[in-house]
Every structure is written in C-alpha cells, then in structure tokens.
Amino acid sequence: xxxxxxxxxxxxxxxxxxxxxxxxxxxxxxxxxxxxxxxxxxxxxxxxxxxxxxxxxxxxxxxxxxxxxxxxxxxxxxxxxxxxxxxxxxxxxxxxxxxxxxxxxxxxxxxxxxxxxxxxxxxxxxxxxxxxxxxxxxxxxxxxxxxxxxxxxxxxxxxxxxxxxxxxxxxxxxxxxxxxxxxxxxxxxxxxxxxxxxxxxxxxxxxxxxxxxxxxxxxxxxxxxxxxxxxxxxxxxxxxxxxxxxxxxxxxxxxxxxxxxxxxxxxxxxxxxxxxxxxxxxxxxxxxxxxxxxxxxxxxxxxxxxxxxxxxx
Amino acid sequence: xxxxxxxxxxxxxxxxxxxxxxxxxxxxxxxxxxxxxxxxxxxxxxxxxxxxxxxxxxxxxxxxxxxxxxxxxxxxxxxxxxxxxxxxxxxxxxxxxxxxxxxxxxxxxxxxxxxxxxxxxxxxxxxxxxxxxxxxxxxxxxxxxxxxxxxxxxxxxxxxxxxxxxxxxxxxxxxxxxxxxxxxxxxxxxxxxxxxxxxxxxxxxxxxxxxxxxxxxxxxxxxxxx
Numbered sequence: 001x002x003x004x005x006x007x008x009x010x011x012x013x014x015x016x017x018x019x020x021x022x023x024x025x026x027x028x029x030x031x032x033x034x035x036x037x038x039x040x041x042x043x044x045x046x047x048x049x050x051x052x053x054x055x056x057x058x059x060x061x062x063x064x065x066x067x068x069x070x071x072x073x074x075x076x077x078x079x080x081x082x083x084x085x086x087x088x089x090x091x092x093x094x095x096x097x098x099x100x101x102x103x104x105x106x107x108x109x110x111x112x113x114x115x116x117x118x119x120x121x122x123x124x125x126x127x128x129x130x131x132x133x134x135x136x137x138x139x140x141x142x143x144x145x146x147x148x149x150x151x152x153x154x155x156x157x158x159x160x161x162x163x164x165x166x167x168x169x170x171x172x173x174x175x176x177x178x179x180x181x182x183x184x185x186x187x188x189x190x191x192x193x194x195x196x197x198x199x200x201x202x203x204x205x206x207x208x209x210x211x212x213x214x215x216x217x218x219x220x221x222x223x224x225x226x227x228x229x230x231x232x233x234x235x236x237x238x239x240x241x242x243x244x245x246x247x248x249x250x251x252x253x254x255x256x257x258x259x260x261x262x263x264x265x266x267x268x269x270x271x272x273x274x275x276x277x278x279x280x281x282x283x284x285x286x287x288x289x290x291x292x293x294x295x296x297x298x299x300x301x302x303x304x305x306x307x308x309x310x311x312x313x
Numbered sequence: 314x315x316x317x318x319x320x321x322x323x324x325x326x327x328x329x330x331x332x333x334x335x336x337x338x339x340x341x342x343x344x345x346x347x348x349x350x351x352x353x354x355x356x357x358x359x360x361x362x363x364x365x366x367x368x369x370x371x372x373x374x375x376x377x378x379x380x381x382x383x384x385x386x387x388x389x390x391x392x393x394x395x396x397x398x399x400x401x402x403x404x405x406x407x408x409x410x411x412x413x414x415x416x417x418x419x420x421x422x423x424x425x426x427x428x429x430x431x432x433x434x435x436x437x438x439x440x441x442x443x444x445x446x447x448x449x450x451x452x453x454x455x456x457x458x459x460x461x462x463x464x465x466x467x468x469x470x471x472x473x474x475x476x477x478x479x480x481x482x483x484x485x486x487x488x489x490x491x492x493x494x495x496x497x498x499x500x501x502x503x504x505x506x507x508x509x510x511x512x513x514x515x516x517x518x519x520x521x522x523x524x525x526x527x528x529x530x531x532x533x534x535x536x537x538x539x
Contacts, residue, residue, distance in 0.1 A: 023375045053372075060366035066355065068362025073340070080337045092386040101388025101395075108392045112384055115377060116422030119480040123502040129480040130373050140380040144387060151383055159382025164375060169336055174371040174483045176339045178490040182364040183343045183357065184321065185494045187350025192318045224329035228487055233322055240495050251499040252507045254488050255477070259511050262473040266466075270330065278429040278465035282438065289462040290469075293526070297470055297518045304514055312507070 003062075012128040017061060019134040024058020027051070030161040037087035045083020049075050049169060076176070079169035086165040090158060104147045111140035174228055181232040193237030201242065207310050209242035210253065214306045217257045218264035225270025227261030234261075248313040256309050263305075266298040267291060321346030367493070371486045377423060384424075385431075393419075393426045394436045404448075405441040405460050406527025410520040412437050413467035417516040420475035423482060433464045445531075453534040463523040474515030477508040 004014055031051035035043050052071040060068050078084055092100075101108070115136035122132025144151040164171070184190065201208055216238055220230035235254055244250050265271045268291070275290050286292070321342040328338030347357040397411050412433075419426055426432050441460045442452050476482050485504040492499050 019373070019376060020369050023369075023372050026375050026379065056362070056365060057369050057372055057375075060362070060369065063362075065359040065362035065366075068366055069358035069360070070362070072361050072365050073358065076336050076340050080334055080340065082334075097386060097388050098391055100386060101391035104387055106392050106395070108384060108387055108389050111380060112389060112419070112424045113422050115380070116424070116479055119423075123480045123500075123505075129501045130370055133373055133481045134376055137376050137379055140384075144380065144383055148387060151387070155386075156379045156383055159386060160375070160378040163378045163382045171374070172372075173335055173339075174487045175365055175368045175490075176336060178368040178371065178487055178494070179361055179364040180321075180325070180339050180343050180346075181491050182494045183346050183352070183360055186356075186360060187318055187321075187346045187352055189318050189322060189346060189350070190495075192315045193322070195315070220326070224326060225332075226329055226335075228484070229325055229329055229335075231487065232491055233325060235491050236495070237322075244495070244497065250492050250497040251503040254492055254499075255485065255504045255507050256511065258484050258488055259474060259477060259508060265473065266469060270332075272332075274469050275465075278433075278468070281429050281434055282461040282465060284458055284461050286458065286462075289458060290465040293459070293462045293466045293523070294469065297466070297515070297522055300518050301474070301511070301515055305511060308510060 012131055015131045015134070016128050019130055020061075021058045022134065024054045024056075026157065026160050026164070027054030027057060029157050030054075030164045033158070033161045034087050034165060040085055040087030042083045042085040043087070045078045045081065046085055046087070046165070049078040049084040050164070052078075053172065072176075072179070075172070079172075084169050086168065090162050100148065107147060111143040114139045114143065173226075177228050177232045181236060184232070184236050190236035190240055194241035197238055197242065203242070204246065206243060206246045206248055206313060209238070209246070210248070210309050210313065211306055213238045213243050213253070213257055214260040214302065214309060217261040218267070218302055221261040221264030222268040222270065225265075225268055225272070227258060227265050230261050230264070231258050243313075252312050253309055256305050260302055260305050263298040263302040266294040317349045318346065320349050364494075368486070368490045370481070371483055371490065373481050373486070374423075374483060381425065385427075389424075390427050390432060390436070393432070394440070397437075397440060403444050404527060404531065405444050405456075406463075406524040406531075408437065408441045408444050409460070409463050409467050409527065410524050412464070413471045413516055413520045413523070416468060417471040417475040417512065420472050421478035421512065423476065423479040429465055429468060433468060437464050445535075448535075450535045456530050456534050459526070459530055463526065467519050467523060470519035471516050474508070475512045478505050478512050480505050 027050045031047040034040050035047035037043055040046060052075040056068050056071050118136030119129050119132040123129035141156055201212055217230055217234050220234055221227045224230055239254055239257060243253050269276055278290055279287055324342040324345055325338060400411055445452050477484050480501050485501055488504055489499055
C-alpha cells in the first residue's frame, strides 16, 4: 500500500502497476474457472499455469526475483508437461451474435476502436501507452454495458478467461523469449556471434550490416517459423554489434528488422498457423497454395524495408 | 572454446525447426546457455524472475481480452461483414481487397474480427464467390482455390504489417524488451511511427497484387465461356 500512497512515485508508474494487477487478476480468475470446470481434462495443471503467471504479473514487483523465477519455471513446467488444456466451450452461438448485431449494429465499432485510440492518445501526450490501453479497455466496457445491460463484469471476465484458455501457453512466448534474450546477454552469447560474423562481413559498414541483419531475419524466421524467436537471436548477434554499434537508430532498425522477419513468416511452411492451417480450414488442394500467393508481396516488402532502413538509419 | 556458448542458440534454431514444444525449447536453451556460459543456477532463476517482471508489458493483450470476447458476442463479426457488403458491383478481387483494408485498420487498433476460421471461411469466401456468381458465371474450381489462397494471404499480409501500428502490440514490446537488455531505451510511439510506411505499402502491395491476379484469372476462366 505504501507504494500507492507514496508521493515520490509518479502517478503513471502507480497506474501501470494497477494495469498489471488487473492482468494478474484475469489470469488468476482463468485459473479458478478452469479448476472448477468439470469438462477440462486437466483442471489442476491449467490452474497452476494461469495461477503462477498471474501472481508474477500482479505482484512480481514486490516479490523476490528468486520466487518470481521459480513461479515462471513452475508455469513453464506445466506447459511442457502438456498439463494446460482449454475447458468447456462457452462461445456464443451464431444466433446469439446475430441477434446482438440486430440490436447494436455498427455502433459495436466504437468500443472496438477505443482501445487503440486511447493507447495512441496517451502515447502522444507523453503518458504511459499501456495505461492508455487499460483506459481504452475500461471505456470499451462502459460502452458495451451501455449497449446491452447483460454485459456485466462477470461476462467480461468469463469471455476473457475463455479466450485466454483458447490461446493457451503459446501466448506466453514473447515474454519468455525476452527472458531467454536476457540470459543470452548475461552469458555473453552476442560477443561470440559478433566475433564469428565479423570474419565474413566488414565491420564499420552500416549498410552491409543492415542488409545482413534484414535478410538474416527473413531467413532465420523461415527456418524457425517464428519471427519473435528470430529477433531475439539476430539482434544480440548481428543487429547490436554490426548495426547499432555504429550509431544507427535502434528504434527504427530493430523494429523494421522484426517486420523483415514477418516477410520470412509469409514464406515458410514452418509458420504452420498462418500458412498451413488455413489450407486445411479452407479445404484447399494445394498444401503450399497460401505461401505461393505470398511470395511476391513478401519479396517486395523485404526489398522496400531494406531500402527504407538504409535511408532512415 | 568460446563457441560452446552458442549451444543455446543452436537449440533454439533446431528446436523451432523441428517443431518441438516452444516453451521447452526456451527453457532448455536458457539452462544450456547458463551452464556453458558459467552462470550459476540461482542467478539463472533470479534472471528469469527479474526479466519476466521487467517484460510484463508483453502480457497487456490479456487486458484487451476483457472486451475481445464480449465484442464477438455482441456482433462485431456481423458488423464487419455488413461493412464489406456495402460495396456495390464488386468482383472477388475487390471483396478480398476491401477485407484487406478493413483488416489492416482493425489490426492497427489490435482488434481481431475472426481470422480464417471465424471470418474468412464463413463470411468472406461466400461473399467473394457470390460476387463471381452475381455476374452470371458458375464458379470455376481453380478460381475458387485461388480465391481461398488470396483470402488467407491478405489476412496474413494485412495483419502482419498493420498490427505493428498498435501502441503496445506484442512485437513492439518484444523489440523494446530486447533493446533494453542491450542497454538501449526506445519509446513505443517511435516503434509504431517507423512502421507507418511499411503498413501502408504492405496493404497496398497485397490489395493491388490480388486484384490484378483475380482480374487475370477472371478473364482466363470466364471470358471464353461467353
């Protein structure tokens, strides 16, 4: 409590912590819902997963790092042991959503757009963007309640728990990859890669560094099927020592490297969720049919981004 | 033998390439890197805790889920399809392009409208084939296959290049976290701003390419029948 009443801590820091506590509560709610869900094949493991991550997100700031780390390992273990499963499907039926549409109509776009709008407004006026996201969610909930009095807090929480259970452990990939990145940095992995790559590409030429970094992101993403995994490895190994070290703008270069990685995602069957699963869902004959129509746009976008990076670096 | 420090990276590359459990790969790579890099186990677990807490921002999508499901319940998908069907006299390529633009705008606001399973199969494909049939043609099977491929393609292209415009999207947060590990501080707004030309070009390339492709296919499959 001292944290929230202290005058020394900026308001945005306090509000951001409230955002994290809210996220943690949603995770813990998801854990409890799954625990008492009789249709969930693995209620306990699922509850351990969402419960332990919920505690770290909500209260991690005040817990010792060792305990936070242990909880993250417990969370990971329950996912690795395949003990995290979605439970009962509470999705609305087509009749329900159609009836809602007839009542609410196009107004539904207002809450849909409010979240991004408030994130942007908060960022533009120099407040915390994530607090803006939280505020936008709040506005969206009030609007949805205005449209339909059935939209009570329990509906929002149940729908959030339903979506969270569907996306499952995969949703924790970005923070876990960031953790892995910090372990790489701690062990000095970047220096070793920089040493090897330095023998092949001339140091000091930022443009060559940018081309290698961008094309490398595309190729690594094609091999791994995941641009998020590639950006962690490539930035430590190539982006930092061969591009950023020579004074290139980190925000521009690394962010664009990520979207160069997305060009790789468009080109690879390894990204099965985007390129192979749709073939099955849409009953297509050619297994690579989706990738084939993405080759030209991916190559155009890669070339465009490399030129753009060199121009604005 | 400094090279042994790269073992963790090798595990990541091979692990993802062989489709092993993603979280297993990350944990295995972290432990291996710590082991060969001389990082103690306690320090490793502490780093896990500290780094995860520092990167909690990447879980902001969970807060957004508070309204995602309820908006679906309240007819967001139906509203989007009503919006697309307002275009009169459209061809399949134009329907796909219109979806690409709407998907891109919603992507920038971090709003999903159903994806391949929830929107493209039940709503977009029938609309696109309907556009062909409205001109008095029976849909050609090869053309249908291409319509499906292009619909899934525009879904990916619009979503990939536009979601990076959302302030607080996972990609930008991961970039911010990765750079923080390396000692660079960057703002989310700058990360989004740099992607504006990429998003516009990406959607434009996808929409124009599929429109031209569909027009060529239409000529190939239907003109001779007349």
